[in-house]
Amino acid sequence: MIDELDVAFEEDAEPGDAKGGDRARKGRGRSAIALFLTLLLFAVLGGGVYFGYTKVAGFFVAADYDGLGTGxxxxxxxxxxxxxxxxxxxxxxxxxxxxxxxxxxxxxxxxxxxxxxxxxxxxxxxxxxxxxxxxxxxxxRLSKGVTIPEGKTAKQTYDLLAKGTGIPAADFEAAAKDPAALGVPDWWFTRGDNKAVAKSAEGFLFPDTYEFDPKANATQILKAMVDRFLTVTGEVSFADEVQRNVRVSPYEALIVASLAQAEAGNAEDLPKVARVAYNRAYKKKMPLQFDVTTNYWLELNGKKAKHSGKLTEAEMNDPKNPYNSETVVGLPVGPINSPGRAALTGAMKPPDAPWLFFVAVDKEGRSAFAATDAEHEKNKQKACDNGIPLSDC
CATH class of the missing domain: 3.30.1490.480 (Endolytic murein transglycosylase)
Structure with missing residues (x-):
């Protein structure tokens, strides 16, 4: 093609020359061909550029459907x-x-x-x-989400799940009878203090907001909550840390976390309450005297929880109560609620302190901690002065 273009543009012959006339006519023909080929070349190049552009543009334009969809x-x-x-x-x-x-x-x-x-x-x-x-x-949106707050007992959790999913609370109670079937490893139910173990789902139903499959049954829902518990405790290395830092079994530390979750009025006090529990149960070998364990037993028996000052001696000293911490030394037989991440961390790394007592001293829920009876009495007086309704006020 280039040769033909070169020939086409050669200088034409003189007008009077016959042979030159022939050459002129041939030159004009070649010029027409050259023009045609040039236009064709531009057309091909233009088409190639356009084709290439559309191909390249396709890499940057996101593939998308049109319309509102089908089924x-x-x-x-x-x-x-x-x-x-x-x-x-x-x-x-x-x-x-x-x-x-x-x-x-x-x-x-x-x-x-x-x-x-x-x-x-x-x-x-x-x-x-x-x-x-x-x-x-x-x-x-089919599922609206179910929120289980920290510190809820298993029974309270079943009621919240029933309200959020429409599945009867009895179905959750039935599913929870076999913690192993829900995914709780058997090693979790090991204690180092040789005390009895309450093999239940209590403590293992991690408090969180869940989006359950609308078709999920009670067992599948509780499995998801247990799985979340195992995930969180795994993330903070709970089992290893409590054995290293506090020298107790993970199950005992879980019990302490649940006690702190029930007793502490704010997150700051969670590890401090845990320290009191460890000191009383292991260092001093004395009853915890945490009223929340009595209230937990009342709830298990279908009764309402009471303010500490309204609990009777018979209720606090009930010999049938395996969660009795008023007169029994050591930790109760199992957790009394579902502790959250902060409570678990507090039980895992409590401060090093000699505290044996604590009492809420203001209406914001803050507690004062003491190592002696005399210090504790001063803290109780402070609580009374601040309008906190203690039995001693």
Missing amino acids: PVEVTIPKSASITEIGNELVKADVVKSTKAFVEATEAEPRSKNIQSGTYVLRRQMAAKHAVTQLLDPNT
């Missing part, structure tokens, strides 16, 4: 999932065509940061922007 599909968004992780879940369910399209759609919608975990009814093959709209619509 319904349930999608569960995990707790604390990022926008990208949510997009991945939607791609798996064929709700959106690409994670990139979903991410771009959330960037265009400021409310996207409010997308919550849970199970949603969406539609397959939706445009990403419509998927975002649906995720922000509370009517598409």
Whole structure:
């Protein structure tokens, strides 16, 4: 082609020359061919550039579906999932065509940061922007979440789960009878003080906000809570740390964590209450005298908890109560509630102090700690002066 273009543009012959006329005519023909070939070349090059551009542009334009989608599909968004992780879940369910399209759609919608975990009814093959709209619509969310606060007993937890899921509390009680079936390792029920063990789910149902599958049964729900307990205790190395720092079994430390969770009025006092429990149970070999253990026994027997000052001698000294800490030395037979992460950490690393007593001294729940009776009496007087209703006031 280049040779022909070169020839085509050679100088034409003189007009009067016959042979030159022939050459002129041939030159004009070649010029036309050259022009045609040049235009063709530009067309091919232009088409190639356009084709290449569309191909390259395809790498930057996110693949997306059009419209509102087709059939319904349930999608569960995990707790604390990022926008990208949510997009991945939607791609798996064929709700959106690409994670990139979903991410771009959330960037265009400021409310996207409010997308919550849970199970949603969406539609397959939706445009990403419509998927975002649906995720922000509370009517598409099947599960609303169930929150179990720290310090709730297993019985209280079953009632909260029943209210949040519609599954009868009796189903949870039945499922909890076999902790091993829920995933609690048998080694957790080991004590170093040779005292009896209450093999139950109490203490292992970690307090948190859960998004359960709407189709989950009682056993599956409790398994999820036990799994969360094992995850958290694993993250803080609870079992290893309590044996290293406090020299007790993980189960005994779990009991202490539950006692601190019930007795402490704020997070700051959790490790301090744990220290009192360890000192009384192991160093001084004296009863804990924690009224919360009496109230726990009352609840197990279908009775209401009472303020400390209203507990009777018969209730506090009940010989049938395996959780008796008024007259029995050492820790009770098991945990009395579900302690949270802070309580577990407090029982794992309590401060080194000689405290044997504590009492709430203000209406914000702060406690004062003492190592002697005399110090404790001063703290009780301080509580009375601050309007705290003690039996001694």
